[in-house]
Amino acid sequence: MRKSKKIICILALAGLVLLGYFFWRSLQPVEIVAVHQRNNFSDVLVNNFPFTDKGKVNWWLDNKDKLKEKYDIPKPASYGLFTIVIWKFGEGYKYAGKYDRMCFEDMKEKRNCIDKNVLFIISNDKDDDMFFVGDNGTYRMGKDGEIVKIRRE
Template identity: 55%
Template sequence: MRVKNKKTIMVLAVAGCVLLAYWLWLSLRPVEIVAIHHRSSGFSDVLVTNFPPTDKGKINWWLKNKDMLKDKYAALKTDSDGSFYITFWLFGDGYKEEGKYDRLCFSDMKVKENCIDKNRVFSVETVNNGDTFFTVSDAIYLMENNGEMTKVKYK
């Protein structure tokens, strides 16, 4: 009876280690920016792979990389009032033809395959008072101009 319990504990420990290793691998992969598209004044779409899986990871990635996105990729196109809205989409299987119902297509590409499957992972919006909203799959976070962060409840 004792041997069976040791085997069960060993199997659970190995499974736990494998899951932990997989989670670490997911968390530590570098984000790849595939392309950036500007839809209109103040609205940009960034196509990415390997985006952080957690809300905190996404927000921290943004805070660390927003200047790089602005300087290197000109991703932060602001509106006349200084606000902007940027959406991060998983690139998935790449560009596709429009064909399917729920695809996002980019008019700045003059080829047939100019659409992606909609898989939004993160968006950032600033308003003219300097506050920033971070939207993830099931939550919105507000970072006030003073840097204070709060989770906004859905109604």
């Protein structure tokens, strides 16, 4: 009986440490490391991005004006559509050598690639509705500001 109490205490302590880590991480500000532009596609490299889809959408809504002002994104095509991909910067720029890396041609350095780790995608459609693609689904925000998860059939 005593052994099971020790196991429960160890698991509870591990759970508290994990919960503390996630709480601490949630308080860290998002760091925008770089922005790369390809026509109407913007690639934003970040560290400390929110974990949840709701947190990611809220981050976009809270920061879209700052991104427009500081980085001039989104940059819609002549027909009005744009896509912003938020990438995890992680360990920094790397050489192209490895399979499945995203490389940025606007950089002259040979270390101009990152490991492909998409965190979030923001785009619009011809009706100017916004779409958000996160880990747990795709969401649509209409002109009324209501955000609805799109059900897949």
